[in-house]
Amino acid sequence: MFDPEIEGSSVARRRGLLAELQHQHRLAQQRQVQQQRAAMRAHNAAVREAERSARERQRASAAFQRASAADRVAAERAAKVAHVAAREAEVVEKNAHLNATYDEIDSLLAATLEVDDWVDLESLRESPGEVAFDRPELLTPSPTPGYHDLPGRPLFVAPPPPTGISGALGGNRKHAAQVEAAQREFGSIIQRWQHALGQTFELNAQIRKRWQETESARLVALAEDRRQHEQTVAQRHREVSESNDRLDGLISGLRHRHPAAMDEYVGIVLANSVYPEAFEVSHEHSFDAENRELRITVLAPHPDTFPTTKAFRYNKANDEISASPLPAAECKRRYASVVAQLALRTAHEVFEADREEIIDSIALTVAVDAIDSATGHDTRVDLVRLATDRADFLPIDLSRVEPADTLAHLAGAMSKNPYGLAPLANHGVRG
Incomplete structure (x- = not known):
């Protein structure tokens, strides 16, 4: 059966490439003209705006010159007041942002208690959905062209033949001559008609x-875009299928308590744990299936990246905004508190997310990657070590505790000066 779209595509493949290139060239030329026109309009608008601004400045300058000295002083005073108000508002905004940052950092533990850290793995199942065809205009055939009407x-x-007495007096010969002349004229008319007919054809x-060239080019483009679309759809289906296969493998692996599956699930849980922008952390972990213990290292930000501004203030005298630093003791206290919270938060998230109670215990370290000032080598400084069982940890009401006291209660070890990266002694976590 003849399919005009397939047939058109075949023709286009044989001879439509040049037509398509020409079509695209014309489109490019059209776009270039449109862009040039748009640029000219923008230029003209800019010139008009510049001229208007110049006129406004001239009028303002003239008005200023006409104004009395008292009026000028009042205007300058009002401008200064407005400037000071703007700078003071800037300080208020900076301090509000700073306070919000400290609130987020100080409530690391409280923030996680407000959410359920369990991850419904079925919610991660993907669907390919519908991949939209990105060139819908190609689906519409080119409008049928309008043709010139053929001349009739x-x-x-x-x-007309002679009648009456004129015919009897030799009018027939005259009529014959008229007919012959009319036929010659008609022959010329026919020639002109045939010429016009040929031109119209x-x-x-x-x-x-x-x-036909435009339609062939459209069919070429449509066929190519359909091919690419089909590839995109197929790729999307493969990716979704592979993702869901991995998800099925993860669910099965957790059911059979495979270490790799538990590691992957814990990674998902910890990836869902959102930290303040000013205090980003990362994790390293592995699951010991034989002992049902999760070993995890929480990497905290270096103290050098920790915010140390107490507040911002505006000095009218020099028109500057300055920052007052937090006292060193306050920096140490806040950083130590955050490190302790970080340990309890991570343990809480893991135990809460493990509804199947596959993990019996956690061996946790909070550390900072730094440079050894003595050797210049990269080093990792342990700031907290905690070994805790599910049975010991879950009964604790974390919403009412002092984190450092909780670590001590759980026989954890904490650096005496986390902010100064004072290392821990080699104790406090099961080997």
């Missing part, structure tokens, strides 16, 4: 050819 064929009209053929 002329009709020969013979001169040629113009219509050109219109038809251009339409």
Whole structure:
């Protein structure tokens, strides 16, 4: 069966490439002209705006010159007041942002208690959905062209024969001559008609050819875009299938308590744990299936990246905004508190997310990657070590505790000066 779209595509593949290139070239030229026009309009608008601004400045300058000295002083005073108000508002905004940052950092533990850290793995199952065809305009055939009307064929009209006495007096010979002259004239008319008819046929053929080229180019483009779309859809289905297969493997692995599956699930849980922008952390972990223990290292930000500004203030005298630093003791206290919270938060998230109670215990370390000032080598400084069982940890009401006291209660070890990166002694976590 003949399919015009398939047939058109075949023709386009044989001879439509040049037509498509020409079509795209024309489109590019059209876009270039449009862009040039748009740029000219923008230029003209900019010139008009500049001229308007110049006129406004001239009027303002003239008004200023006409104003009294008292008016000028009042205007300058009002401008200064407005400037000071703007700077003071800037300080208020900076201090509000600073206070919000400290609130987020100080409530690391409280923030996680407000959410359920369990991850419903089925919610991670993907669906390919519908991949939209990105060139819907190609689906519509080119409009049928309008052709020139063919000129009508002329009709020969013979001169009327003589009647009455004129015919009897030799009018027939005269009529014959008239008919002959009319026929010669009609022959010329027919020639002109045939010429016009040929021109019309040629113009219509050109219109038809251009339409066919445009339609062939459309079919070429449509076929290519459909091919790419089908590839995109197939790729999307493969990716979704692979993702869901991995999810099925993860669910099965957790059911059979495979260490790799538990590691992957814990990674998902910890990835869901959102930290303040000013205090980003990362994790390293592995699950010991034989002992049902999760070993995890929480990497805290270096103290050098910890915010140390107490507040911002505006000095009118020099028109500057300055920052007052937190006292060193306050920096140490806040950083130590955050490190302790970090340990309890991580343990809480893992135990709460493990509804199947696959993990019996956690061996946790909070550390900071730093440079050894003595050797210049990269080093990892342990700031907290905690070994705790599910049975010991879960009964604790974390919403009412002092984190450092809780670590001590759980026989954990904490650096005496986390902010100064004072290392821990080698104790406090099961080997």
